[in-house]
Amino acid sequence: MADTHIVIPLYPEVTHLDFTGPHQVLARMPGVKMTVASKGGMDIDADGLVFTRLADLAQVEACDVICIPGGFGTTAAMLDEDFMKEITRLAKGAKYLTSVCTGSLILAATGLIQGKRAGCHWAWRDQLKPFGVIVDEARVVRDGNVITGGGVTAGLDFALTLAAELAGPEMAQSIQLGLEYAPAPPFNSGRPETAPPEILAAVKLRMAAAQAGREGAAVEAARRLGLVGV
Amino acid sequence: MADTHIVIPLYPEVTHLDFTGPHQVLARMPGVKMTVASKGGMDIDADGLVFTRLADLAQVEACDVICIPGGFGTTAAMLDEDFMKEITRLAKGAKYLTSVCTGSLILAATGLIQGKRAGCHWAWRDQLKPFGVIVDEARVVRDGNVITGGGVTAGLDFALTLAAELAGPEMAQSIQLGLEYAPAPPFNSGRPETAPPEILAAVKLRMAAAQAGREGAAVEAARRLGLVGV
Numbered sequence: 001m002a003d004t005h006i007v008i009p010l011y012p013e014v015t016h017l018d019f020t021g022p023h024q025v026l027a028r029m030p031g032v033k034m035t036v037a038s039k040g041g042m043d044i045d046a047d048g049l050v051f052t053r054l055a056d057l058a059q060v061e062a063c064d065v066i067c068i069p070g071g072f073g074t075t076a077a078m079l080d081e082d083f084m085k086e087i088t089r090l091a092k093g094a095k096y097l098t099s100v101c102t103g104s105l106i107l108a109a110t111g112l113i114q115g116k117r118a119g120c121h122w123a124w125r126d127q128l129k130p131f132g133v134i135v136d137e138a139r140v141v142r143d144g145n146v147i148t149g150g151g152v153t154a155g156l157d158f159a160l161t162l163a164a165e166l167a168g169p170e171m172a173q174s175i176q177l178g179l180e181y182a183p184a185p186p187f188n189s190g191r192p193e194t195a196p197p198e199i200l201a202a203v204k205l206r207m208a209a210a211q212a213g214r215e216g217a218a219v220e221a222a223r224r225l226g227l228v229g230v
Numbered sequence: 231m232a233d234t235h236i237v238i239p240l241y242p243e244v245t246h247l248d249f250t251g252p253h254q255v256l257a258r259m260p261g262v263k264m265t266v267a268s269k270g271g272m273d274i275d276a277d278g279l280v281f282t283r284l285a286d287l288a289q290v291e292a293c294d295v296i297c298i299p300g301g302f303g304t305t306a307a308m309l310d311e312d313f314m315k316e317i318t319r320l321a322k323g324a325k326y327l328t329s330v331c332t333g334s335l336i337l338a339a340t341g342l343i344q345g346k347r348a349g350c351h352w353a354w355r356d357q358l359k360p361f362g363v364i365v366d367e368a369r370v371v372r373d374g375n376v377i378t379g380g381g382v383t384a385g386l387d388f389a390l391t392l393a394a395e396l397a398g399p400e401m402a403q404s405i406q407l408g409l410e411y412a413p414a415p416p417f418n419s420g421r422p423e424t425a426p427p428e429i430l431a432a433v434k435l436r437m438a439a440a441q442a443g444r445e446g447a448a449v450e451a452a453r454r455l456g457l458v459g460v
Contacts, residue, residue, distance in 0.1 A: 017409065018249035020279065024382070027277045043282065047257045048264055049250065052273065052282035101410075116274035121408060139414045151410025152254070154441055156383065161416050174428045178436070179247065180331075180352060180381025182420030183413035184369045186391050189403035190412030200405045206408070 003033040007063040010038045013073025016046035017152050018100045025159035056222045057086040065097035066094045070101025100155040106135045109221040117143040119153035122192050123207040132220035186201035233263040237293040240268045243303025246276035247382050248330045255389035273336035287316040294322045300331025308339035327375045330385035338363045339451040347373040351381035353437040359450035
């Protein structure tokens with residue numbers, strides 16, 4: 001039997017932990033082939049970590065699973081027609097459409113998850129709406145063959161869920177033990193509902209600054225798909 | 231005030247999530263300069279992810295924090311005299327000596343944490359003993375200026391602890407919220423104590439296979455330090 005082929009597409013300003021977490025979980029699974037790709041195979045600098053020897057997205061013939069990470073570059077990526085052409089082509093042929101964090105916006109911008117439930121980073125969830133995607137606040141969201149994670153670190157919980165789907169719960173548990181994934185955060189500030197109000201206010205301000213000038217991207221990408229009143 | 235300089239040294243067969251987790255937590259902190267380095271600045275292939283544009287370890291003058299990741303390559307790294315010379319030099323001048331996973335073995339091989347408590351990946355903890363390091367099973371272990379994490383994913387809990395130490399608990403909580411770190415593992419298999427017995431047995435077998443031929447490395451490294459009866 002051929003290996004299960006998992007493709008992780010990267011783009012400028014991706015958040016590296018969005019994909020390094022899932023990659024570490026999935027790469028050591030037997031029977032899995034991982035391909036990490038970018039437009040033209042270009043190197044990707046993510047917060048100062050530079051990833052090289054990437055596959056050229058246009059040269060990746062097909063995959064079983066497409067797993068799209070998020071990051072501040074999501075908004076530019078979903079308006080990059082060359083990039084979206086390859087993402088859409090690969091997603092159309094994939095058995096599972098998956099994402100972590102704001103990667104679900106790119107998935108949404110393929111037009112292939114309209115009417116489906118999906119997760120996203122808490123501060124960016126509303127941007128799923130122009131695509132007709134139903135926002136789900138869960139950490140890992142499954143709707144048929146669409147499996148999406150919440151913000152950044154949700155990639156670990158997402159990837160263990162995907163590993164169980166692909167190779168069974170025993171394999172997922174073995175990987176969890178190997179990676180000693182028994183999290184014990186020193187604070188309880190990981191969700192808007194649990195963070196102290198002054199922390200939430202400060203992070204919301206920072207997120208708004210990061211989003212400034214990018215608010216229209218989802219609407220524009222949805223318009224290109226014919227999803228928003230033209 | 232000068233930025234806090236955090237150095238992450240890489241080596242062949244490092245486990246990438248050991249440092250990508252902490253890097254993502256620490257890199258966005260204001261007032262922090264991150265340097266990721268390797269011997270000669272060589273590219274590092276970690277489970278198929280290739281990291282490039284790394285600093286040359288020998289050219290890194292000094293740091294405030296050294297943060298050493300783990301991986302199957304630990305045993306070779308701690309016997310690499312050129313590598314250990316630079317690690318020891320940097321660690322001697324650092325304010326905090328830190329590690330994730332089996333990175334504590336490299337820290338131990340500097341001879342600088344003898345008599346201190348340290349954490350390590352559960353399957354490799356005993357290798358701390360030849361160095362006179364006191365094994366601690368906690369997920370994040372602090373003994374004075376030595377802060378060490380358990381296996382792989384403990385790097386996230388470790389890094390938030392370090393962020394709180396460097397910049398206060400509010401900053402750590404802001405980062406936690408930004409990374410949506412409210413973990414919800416789909417299984418409870420992350421520690422030997424909680425994993426199903428058959429899963430533990432299978433992973434122990436796999437770990438033993440990975441350790442085969444490398445069991446003597448810690449004793450040899452300790453002997454070079456004069457810590458084991460010569």
